[in-house]
Amino acid sequence: MKALLAPASIVAAVVLQTILGGLWPNLCRFFDLPLIPVLYYAVARGPRGALVAGITAGLLQDSLEATLLGLNALSKALAGYLVGVLGLRFALVPLILRVLVIAAATVVSRSTEVATLAIMGKRLSFIPDPHLIQSVIGNCVLGIMLLSAPRRGTAR
């Protein structure tokens, strides 16, 4: 039952993002819901768990979006991996630290998307995405609200 919790939360996040995106397109610019469980599992289960969660969430998201299959998977896997590595070395307990980690992960995820698209010749403009700051703020608020303190992270 516990093993199903991880994929279920990821699927729920992707579905919720899709539903909310349909209802309030503008509101969805403010957060990347699938990134939150990826970050949770990055802190809770380390880089390998983050990779699996990131690829799963990303592929599901890609399949629901009109984009390159693997784009979100790569960006979320990379962001999750980095946070997982960070969680192995630091106790991400203080609130400000968590906010910083979520903000950094969001920036990494979005930057990876932009860079990958540029490499693939899909998007050559490197002008900062105007929605990036909105995403950072929204993800931080949502992440702090949704994430309970990962025990593994606090134990280190």
Next chain:
Amino acid sequence: MYRFLRERRPEVLLIAVSALLFILMAVQVRGNGASGSERLLLRLISPLVRAAAVVSGGVSGVWSGYVDLRDARARTEGLEADLTRLRVKAHETEETLRENERLRALLDLKQVLPVSSLAAKVIGNKSLGLSRTLLVDRGSADGVRQNMPVVVGDGVVGRVWTVAPHLAKIQLITDSDAGTAVLVQRTRVQGILQGRGDDVCAMEYVSQHDDVQEGDLIVTNGLDGIYPKGLPVGPVERTAPGPGEMRIIAVTPRVKFNRLEEVLILLSSEIGTGATPGPEGS
């Protein structure tokens, strides 16, 4: 080499995954369409996509339905308020039209009548016991004097009973103390119309030999010195043998006293000085 890979397994995994994903994306870009892997993944997750679409559509439908319902509710409330305002306005218009009709009838009557008259608004209608009176908004300041006759288009209403500067009390012909000199229009048979305190008056002092039939119109005969001659009162409702040589004649006034809103007070000096004294004269 193997040891290095074991020690750096996460990093190796990341690189491997990234490389795979890059290849996947590159294939899509080069192929300019859906690759086999994409089709496979899409096939695998299509149930989820469809479920998400159904859920999204359902939630969206519920939400838009809710929003529409709220909009509809707000619009309904606005329309109901408009409807209420329009109803009030229509009612006011109808009232104005009816008042206009009544006043026009009074005006017509005023032009027909041989004496000058004054329109007055009914401000009170009192029926206490056998007493039947009206209060109007004209008084001595307007030239109203005691015993002046009061009429409407349908016929005789009564006479001025008491006068204040800006108010007058009218005794209706149905008042139990009211007596009016009348005649049968068809046969000119004369009598006294006596009020009984209800909606029907009695025409008295008519012989059993006189020709009076149901439906005959009763009009004033002018002999009481109050009402001008020829004002309609109402039709004979029924006749019956009375005591001795007399007969009982029931007359229903045409005027609907409980629906009066405006009346005409006849101001002529030749009338209104009749023999029947009011309370101020007695």
